[in-house]
């Protein structure tokens with residue numbers, strides 16, 4: 364279901380003139396962006412796999428604040444109701460970025476409803492982050508030192524820091540936007556004495572770090588999968604753990620790379636560009652360490668590992684094209700084109716959604732106590748990979764050739780690549796449908812899973828019975844070996860206590 | 861979770877300080893000080909916020925981990941302000957860089 368808005372969009376771009384009325388197209392891509400970013404990608408892994416797995420992974424019976432966890436869920440629903448109301452009442456056409464003064468003064472769609480939805484769901488995000496931070500600090504089992512924490516937990520810890528430190532700023536930005544739209548306070552609209560670039564600063568102060576909210580949990584999943592299916596301890600555990608925190612911190616210092624052509628000072632742009640290059644370092648550290656982990660490991664090709672391969676390749680392409688975009692002169696050429704669209708779909712869909720599917724398959728036996736049909740699963744992973752690349756690779760070319768984003772129509776010469784993209788999206792849609800069907804089937808009718816079908820390490824796999832009861836452990840567990848001790852070595856890194 | 865008991869006197873003192881500072885804000889706003897009005901108002905606001913955080917929110921008696929997180933919050937706000945202002949301050953530096961004003 365979640366792929367639907369983008370698919371309508373692609374259907375539209377099948378022909379140069381477009382199939383939908385132009386303002387309908389504007390509303391479609393705006394709804395798609397808002398739902399995907401704020402209601403799917405940001406909560407996706409933390410709210411599902413994270414809530415389920417962080418407690419058993421650190422050896423706890425539950426999160427530190429179970430009721431706040433529930434509250435976070437209710438708040439999310441309320442935010443979602445606002446967003447859906449905005450859609451049902453006729454939609455929004457500002458783009459997911461809500462740029463002022465269009466959003467505050469000129470758009471005559473349901474900006475306020477959608478903005479309230481984003482505002483409210485932000486609190487859900489903050490509460491989840493708060494819960495994880497306290498859980499990791501306070502609820503670790505005896506022997507579960509910081510240097511033994513699964514990298515999935517480190518990634519969630521870093522994500523939580525961003526959620527707690529960044530989300531309030533988007534909330535404030537939305538309030539200011541509302542004040543200008545409703546009360547005509549001059550904040551962003553030059554006609555009222557405001558500055559539109561201020562909106563972009565405030566918006567991206569949250570929204571660039573937010574892209575790391577979206578990718579870091581995925582990186583955590585990949586670390587678990589790669590270690591398990593290579594039967595090796597993660598290469599450079601300490602580096603991978605700290606690179607998550609480095610990404611979280613550096614990620615707050617680069618937002619100006621979204622403002623290169625907005626009228627931002629050249630000097631500020633230079634600094635933001637430079638720091639954007641720096642943030643690629645911790646990302647690369649992870650990619651190299653996963654590769655080094657596989658090197659000479661006994662690698663097996665189960666479904667989660669296939670998704671991990673997909674993640675590593677596609678994230679690398681997405682991250683590297685991010686560096687193209689962070690280069691000021693190149694960005695002038697490709698900004699606001701399909702090149703940007705391809706870039707972020709490679710990281711968000713090629714990265715995060717791949718990791719999500721990989722994680723769902725990896726922990727499916729733990730969560731449901733059943734096995735899924737491996738043949739179908741491998742087939743679907745392949746379909747997703749092919750469909751994804753067919754959808755988004757042509758967009759790099761389109762963007763480089765100059766096709767702008769957010770237009771309902773395009774020049775005739777772009778049609779072939781657009782048809783490829785639409786065809787790819789259809790394949791991708793099928794690729795997502797297959798797992799939904801067999802996972803739903805396996806949940807009820809799949810064969811019973813053994814306690815630890817992958818022979819994986821980690822307290823969550825030692826916890827029994829499977830699926831876990833409400834409070835995970837009857838007897839508090841003790842962690843008495845290094846993380847990822849697949850080789851049975853005694854060597855251990857030291858981080859803090 | 862061992863909380864040292866804060867004497868009621870301390871709360872009353874902080875409360876009175878907040879009231880006095882509020883009155884000061886109002887009074888000063890009526891005196892014409894040019895741009896210093898702004899500076900005085902902000903300074904008083906910061907002092908009040910610090911009092912509330914330290915005493916009413918018990919950060920003064922909290923663990924150093926809590927203090928670290930409180931500090932981080934302000935540090936992050938400083939990042940926001942410093943980087944945004946670095947844009948505004950340096951916009952005029954480049955000769956001919958004012959095209960967007962016309």
Ligand code: HEM
Pocket residue numbers: 460574575577578620621639640642643646681682683684685686688689690694697698699703706707710711715
């Ligand atoms: C190596 C790290 C990365 C760098 C250097 C980078 C750089 C950039 C730059 C410079 C832009 C602005 C392009 C323009 O509008 O002209 C951009 C856009 C974008 N990036 Fe990245 N990026 C990186 C990683 C990521 C990741 C991991 C994600 C998401 C998980 C992501 C999501 C996005 C999104 C959503 C946009 C477009 C926002 C919009 O205008 O709608 N990026 N990136």
Ligand SMILES: [Cu+2]
Pocket residue numbers: 570571574617618620621
């Ligand atoms: Cu960015």
